[in-house]
Amino acid sequence: MKIISFEKKIVCCLLVLAGLTGCSGGQSLPDLTSVTGSVMLDGSPLPSANVLFQPQEGKTAFAMTDENGKFELMYNQDSTGATPGSYTVKISKEKNPEEPGNELLPAKYNEKSTLSADVKADQENDFQFDLTSK
Structure with a gap:
C-alpha cells in the first residue's frame, strides 16, 4: 500500500474542493486578484514545489x-x-515523489510556516520567497 504525504493530501483535497466549487451551479466568484511569485531554495529556483x-x-x-x-x-x-487579504504561506516539496514523507524543506516553510503574504486588490501581487535548506 502506498502512503500519501500530508502535503499531497492537502493538494488533492484542495483540487477536489476546487472542482466541487466549480460545479456549484450559478454561484459567482468573489473578486479575485492575480497573484504570482517565485520560490528559490539556497539561491536556486525550486521547481515542482506546492x-x-x-x-x-x-x-x-x-x-x-x-x-x-x-x-x-x-x-x-x-x-x-x-x-485580497492576509495569508499564511506554506511551501513544500518532497525529495523523492515516489517515497512520500521525505519533505525537502524545513517545517518553518510548511507545517509550522512562518511565511506570510498580504494580497492587495487592484495591485501587482508578485511575491518572492527566498528559502534556505537549513
Missing part, C-alpha cells in the same frame, strides 16, 4: 512552481488568483 496561500477564513489558493520556481495562484481549477 505553494498554498491559507487565509484565516475563506478559501485556500494553490499553485505548483514551474521549472524556474515561478508560480501563479489558482482559486479553483478554472480560475486564477486569490481574494
Whole structure:
C-alpha cells in the first residue's frame, strides 16, 4: 500500500474542493486578484514545489512552481488568483515523489510556516520567497 504525504493530501483535497466549487451551479466568484511569485531554495529556483496561500477564513489558493520556481495562484481549477487579504504561506516539496514523507524543506516553510503574504486588490501581487535548506 502506498502512503500519501500530508502535503499531497492537502493538494488533492484542495483540487477536489476546487472542482466541487466549480460545479456549484450559478454561484459567482468573489473578486479575485492575480497573484504570482517565485520560490528559490539556497539561491536556486525550486521547481515542482506546492505553494498554498491559507487565509484565516475563506478559501485556500494553490499553485505548483514551474521549472524556474515561478508560480501563479489558482482559486479553483478554472480560475486564477486569490481574494485580497492576509495569508499564511506554506511551501513544500518532497525529495523523492515516489517515497512520500521525505519533505525537502524545513517545517518553518510548511507545517509550522512562518511565511506570510498580504494580497492587495487592484495591485501587482508578485511575491518572492527566498528559502534556505537549513
